[in-house]
Amino acid sequence: MKWLLVAVLTSLTIFSALTQSHLLHGSPVNSLCADLIHPANYSCTEHSIQTKDGYILALQRVASLGPRLQSGPPVLLQHGLFMAGDVWFLNSPKESLGFILADHGFDVWVGNVRGTRYSYGHVTLSDTDKEFWDWSWQDLAMYDLAEMIQYLYSISNSKIFLVGHSQGTIMSFAALTQPHVAEMVEAAALLCPISYLDHVTAPLVERMVFMHLDQMVVALGLHQINFRSDMLVKLVDSLCEGHMDCTDFLTSITGTNCCFNASKIEYYLDYEPHPSSVKNIRHLFQMIRKGTFAQYDYGYFKNLRTYGLSKPPEFILSHIPASLPMWMGYGGTDGLADVTDVEHTLAELPSSPELLYLEDYGHIDFVLGSSAKEDVYKHMIQFFRAKVKSSSW
Numbered sequence: 001m002k003w004l005l006v007a008v009l010t011s012l013t014i015f016s017a018l019t020q021s022h023l024l025h026g027s028p029v030n031s032l033c034a035d036l037i038h039p040a041n042y043s044c045t046e047h048s049i050q051t052k053d054g055y056i057l058a059l060q061r062v063a064s065l066g067p068r069l070q071s072g073p074p075v076l077l078q079h080g081l082f083m084a085g086d087v088w089f090l091n092s093p094k095e096s097l098g099f100i101l102a103d104h105g106f107d108v109w110v111g112n113v114r115g116t117r118y119s120y121g122h123v124t125l126s127d128t129d130k131e132f133w134d135w136s137w138q139d140l141a142m143y144d145l146a147e148m149i150q151y152l153y154s155i156s157n158s159k160i161f162l163v164g165h166s167q168g169t170i171m172s173f174a175a176l177t178q179p180h181v182a183e184m185v186e187a188a189a190l191l192c193p194i195s196y197l198d199h200v201t202a203p204l205v206e207r208m209v210f211m212h213l214d215q216m217v218v219a220l221g222l223h224q225i226n227f228r229s230d231m232l233v234k235l236v237d238s239l240c241e242g243h244m245d246c247t248d249f250l251t252s253i254t255g256t257n258c259c260f261n262a263s264k265i266e267y268y269l270d271y272e273p274h275p276s277s278v279k280n281i282r283h284l285f286q287m288i289r290k291g292t293f294a295q296y297d298y299g300y301f302k303n304l305r306t307y308g309l310s311k312p313p314e315f316i317l318s319h320i321p322a323s324l325p326m327w328m329g330y331g332g333t334d335g336l337a338d339v340t341d342v343e344h345t346l347a348e349l350p351s352s353p354e355l356l357y358l359e360d361y362g363h364i365d366f367v368l369g370s371s372a373k374e375d376v377y378k379h380m381i382q383f384f385r386a387k388v389k390s391s392s393w
Helices: 002-012 019-026 032-040 085-089 097-103 137-155 165-175 205-210 213-219 230-240 246-254 260-268 280-292 300-307 339-348 372-387
Strands: 042-050 054-064 074-078 109-110 161-165 185-191 324-331 354-356
Touching: 032 042, 032 054, 042 137, 054 097, 054 137, 074 137, 074 165, 085 109, 097 109, 097 185, 097 300, 097 372, 109 137, 137 161, 137 165, 137 280, 161 165, 161 372, 165 185, 185 372, 205 213, 205 246, 205 280, 213 246, 213 280, 324 339, 324 372, 354 372
Parallel strands: 074 109, 074 161, 161 185, 185 324, 324 354
Antiparallel strands: 042 054, 054 109
C-alpha cells in the first residue's frame, strides 16, 4: 500500500511518468548560466540571495549579446510547481520567453525558489532535515518572491515587471496583497493565473484529492517530493508497468495541450522536474477541497497557536492596488487554471486586467508551446512596453 500511495502522488509532476528511466541520467544542477544561457550566446551572471528564514536562492541575469537599444526595465520570471528558472529557456532562443525578452532589450532576471536544484541550500539546515521542507507556496510568496523583488528593486533602483506561471501566479497574487511588495512592481503578467482551485478538472489530480493522498503521505513521514531519487523513479516505473497507461499522463494532470512538442520530452527531462515539499502539495490540495485562497490550514488548535484564529487567514485579492497594471493569459483546455476559477479571481480583483484567452491552449502551452511567441509573448511584450514610463526606451 505504501508504494502505491507514493507512486500515485508522483504523478503530480508534468514529466515524471513519460520517460521515467531517463530521470536517472545525470542532470545539470550547478549553473543555469553555463548549462543553457551561455551556449545560446547570451550574457548571463549568477546571483544569490538569502531569505529572512535562511534559504539561499539563485537568481540569473540574462541579456542579449546582439545589437539593441539602451537597456530596458528589469523583468523577473517566476516559474511554476516542479519547475525552476530553466523552464524559460528550454525551447530555442526564438521560442523561449527568457531569450525573447532579452532580445527585446529587457533586463531579464530568473527566479528559482527554495528546494529547486539551483537554490538547494539553507544557512543551517540540510536538505535531509525534516525542517528544510517545512514550507508551502505561502512561504515561497512571503519570503522567496518578496526577497527576489526587493533585490531587483535595489539593484536596478526602479520598479520591476513581474511574470509568473501557474504556482508562480499563486505566489504573485499572495505577495502583491502586501503593500511593501506591490509598491516595487511596475506591472504583472500572469500565465495560467491561479488563486482559486476548486474547479480543477484534471482527472488524475481530482482523484488524488478525493483519496486524500496528501494526508496519507504525510502520515507515512515523507517531507520531500524528489522525482530524481532512485525510490521514486522505481515507483513510477512500477506504476506505469501494467498498472495504468502512462502515455496520457500529461493530459490527466494538466488538461489537453495543443502546442506542446512531445518529441522533446527526453531533452526536457534533463532539467525537469525539480523537487518540492509534501507540505506544498498538501496546501494546494487544501485549496482544491475548500475553495479558498488562504494560508496553510494546520487544523483547529494549531491554527489558534499559529494565527490566533480557528481558520487560516485568507489572502484578500482586493488588497492588490487597483493602480497596479495586470495582464493575464489563460487557456480553454487548462485542467488546473480552469476558466471558472480565473473568472472568480477576476471578480475579486479591484481592477480589470488586460486578458488574453486562447481556447485551444492548455497549462504547458504557455511556457513550452512552440507557437507561444506569436500567440502569447508578443501580446505580453506589447503590454509591458505600454507601461514603461520612460519614452526613451
